[in-house]
Amino acid sequence: MSTAQALSAPQNALVKMGLSRDIDLALHLPYRYEDETRIVALRDARDGDTVQVEGTVTDNHVAYRPRRQLVVTIDDGTGACVLRFFSFYPSQQKALAVGNRILARGEIKGGLFGRQMVHPVCKPAGGELPQALTPVYPTTAALPQAYLRKAVVSGLARADLSETVPAPLLPQFGLQPAWTLREALAFLHHPGPDTPLAALEDRSHPAWQRLKAEELLAQQLSQLHSKRERDRLRAPVLRTRPGGLHEQLLAALPFALTAAQRRVGEEIAADLARPVPMHRLLQGDVGSGKTVVAALAAAIAIDAGWQCALMAPTEILAEQHFRKLVGWLEPLLAPLGRSVAWLTGGQRKKERGAMLDALASGEAALVVGTHAVIQEQVQFRALGLAIIDEQHRFGVEQRLALRGKAGSGSGGAHDGEGANEAPESPGPLEPHLLMMSATPIPRTLAMSYYADLDVSTIDELPPGRTPVVTKVVADSRREEVIERIRAQVDQGRQVYWVCPLIEESEALDLRNATATHEELAAALPGVQVGLLHSRMPAAEKKAVMALFAGGRMGVLVATTVIEVGVDVPNASLMVIEHAERFGLSQLHQLRGRVGRGAAASACVLLYSAGDNGRLGETARARLKAMAETGDGFEIARRDLEIRGPGEFLGARQSGAPLLRFADLASDTGLLQAARALAPQMLDRFPEQADRHVQRWLGGKSEYLKA
Known part of the structure; x- marks a missing residue:
């Protein structure tokens, strides 16, 4: 009989809930209390x-x-x-x-x-009444409260709760010294009957503060440790040179960089010139010009004789980058006998083979593509810089796979002028890593989950971007919206109509988008109305996008495949159907597809209330935020308030410990103290630091390292 079969149903339920260690049980806290005293x-x-x-x-x-x-x-x-x-x-x-x-x-x-x-x-009746409040724990149907209460009591008794935070460092948290971890946990599992319930529920009680401080410290220690480990790795030294590719690209661009683009470009160039791998997040609002900053970083790597890879989550976004990068870089690379390669899953075998050969030989200086870039058969001569766009859409394993494509790592990928020598290194060189995101990360989140990253922010939009007016409109006024579309098309403008993805059924998505396409085609005679959805063949998607981008198609009905990377300056109206189903950052991304030209632009959030005729509280908060602000950083702050950290972390969080006790919005002071404390503890008390991380995170800390 296997161990799993030997376990009872409640024991199995404990394991499934992640309560396999005594310390896990000790840290499984009640979500409310009953007063039976x-x-x-x-x-x-x-x-x-x-x-x-x-x-x-x-x-x-x-x-x-x-x-x-x-x-x-x-x-x-x-x-x-x-x-x-x-x-x-x-x-x-x-x-x-x-x-x-x-x-x-x-x-x-x-x-x-x-x-x-x-x-x-x-x-x-009869018998003595309890002396403490009765805890009610988060649980599942297979795990009765009575069983869980007994398991927690025995876990609490057996767990090693000796102090891991050194006494000299505790005052920096501003915590009351009377509350040791053991006392705080014993109290929170069985608080006395006179304890104010409000202090337990809002987690302001000193016992809660102790737990939140320890949890934040464990997270900061884990992040700092992984950052230091990465700083011990070696990467190629990529320097700019006078008259090199970087300067040539700057001179050839048909526009001037904004001050913010120049600033972050210098931060990235300084990182590339160091012999340790860059691990930088480039964040900027929709349309702030991240692609040109990435192109300038690629130019530095290529000029130093190394290769560069740019990976994007969707083919449409990858193709958008490819078109821009080819336009900017190909004229400069062609005289050197170098090229820009294109790699996606749907390529013909012959074309794909040619691209793979060009990468392996070093003739392709830059490759742009989707997940296809990290497939096993893709071999680089020497990859010096990896760029990941919309990084939160990729999992830990995918980011690690791209970092592992370093190639021979000799620094001589191209024997042209200016190839920098790689430093002496005992092992293979790691490529530098630049991650990009159009979902700005709130400061408290950057301090906590992205503490191991350097963050560069483009905080201004290029001139010429027009502000987008956002209107929240009930679905009952659909006819008025279609009239608005007709007026825009009559003025020579173009319109997006976005339908939501319904996760449970691709067939429903398709029916929804197809029905809307038929409705608009019938309501707008003489206007070419296109349809774009995820199940269309790549060639068909390409043809539809070419018609829309070329101005020959007036209205494009699409699922969220157009969320990022589509740039049609003539599009002035965005209609988002069932806007209440979208996340806030996704709505902001979609809105960013309009306002890219000189014409006044608008975004209509078409919502449908539930059976009771009312919108849910979360949906109402999202739509209100969209109508009130166009600032991506304010949107991100409100999204963190509404949805919590998961939205921003995306696939990074697979297994990563989201904070259970601390709250990033209200515990900023504790977070700052933990940040200041972590380096002192790692330097002065390394063994205690290791025990502390193991206690709080177990094996999960590995997930924070990618």
Whole structure:
């Protein structure tokens, strides 16, 4: 019999919930408490209160109208109360027999027929009352509260809760020294009856502060350790040179860089000139000009005799980058006998073979593509710089695979002038890594989950971008929106109409987009209305995008495949259908497809309320934020408030420990203290630092290193 089979159902449930170590059980905290320490007289109980009463059963019968139910009446001498059970067992009916004295705990409600409790928790009266509040833990159907409570008590007793934060460092957190980790956990599992529930629920109690501080410290230690490990690796030294490719590209660009683009370009160039791998996140709002910054970084790598790879999550985005990079770099590379390669999954075998050969020989200085770039058969002569766009869409494994494509690492990929020599290194060289994101990361998130990254921010838009007016419109006004589209097309403008992806069914997505396409084609005679969705063959997608980009198609109905990377300056109106189904950062990305030219642009968020005619609270907050601001950083801040960190981390979080106790919005002070403390602890108390990370993160810290 296997170990898994030998375990009972509750034991299996514990393992599935990640509660396999004693410390995991000790750190599994209640989400609420029940007060079973006192008995309230019925005359003193107020409607809506959850109370425990003690009384004698005076009536017990099964009623059949309006539905079958067990009705029990108890009296405590100060008043009577009816207990109703809509599902019950014979044993329960017997335990509540007339004459029995019982404890009943539940919410008191007044009504036409007097006071009542529905499905209260009942047990025989007598015996001592608990001395502490009763914990209620997050659990699953296979794991009863009673079993989990016992497991937590024994885990708490067995766990090694010796102090890992050195005493000299604790005052820097501003914590009360009276609360050790052991005391904080013992208290939070079984707080005394006089503890204010508000301080437990809002996590402001000193015991909670102790736990949040330790959790944030573990995260900061893990991130700092991985950053230091990476700083021990070696990368090619890539320097700019007078009159080199970098200067030539700057001179050839048909526009001047913004001050922000110049600043981040210099930060990246300084990183590339160091012998340790760059690990930098380039963030900037939609349309801020990240691609040209990436092109200048690629020019430095290529001029130094190394190759560069740019990987994007979708073919449309990859092709957008490819077109721009070919336009800027090919004229400069051709005289050197170098080229820009293109790699995607849908390529013909012959074309793909030619690209692979060009990469392996070093003739291709730069490759642009999708996940195809990291496939096993792709071999570089010497990869010096890897660029990942929309990095949160890629998993840890995919980013590691691209970093592992370093090639021979000799520094002589191209024997042209200016090839920099690679430093002496005991092992293969790591490529520099530049990650790009149009979803700006709020500062507190950058300080915590991206603490191991250097962050560069393009915080201004290029001149000529027009502000986009955002309107929130109910689906009942759909006809007015179609009229607005007709007016835009009559003025020679173009329009996007985006339909949501319905995760459960690609067929539904298709039907939704196809029906909208047919509706708009019928409503707009004489206008070419195109359709673009994820299941179309690549060649067909390409043809549709070419018609729209060339101005020959007036309206493009699409699923979110156009979310990033589509640049049509003549498009002035974006309609997002079922806008309530989209995340805030995704709505902002979609809105960024318009306002790219001189024409006044607008984004219509078409929403459909639920069956009750009302929008959910989260959806309302998102749409309100979109209407109120066009600033990507403000959008990101509100998205963090609404949805929490997961949205920003994307695939990086697969297994990464999202904070369980600390809250990035309200615990900034503790986060800053943890950041300051982590390097001191790693330098002065390395063994305790290691124990601390193991206690809080176990093996999960590996996920934070990519």
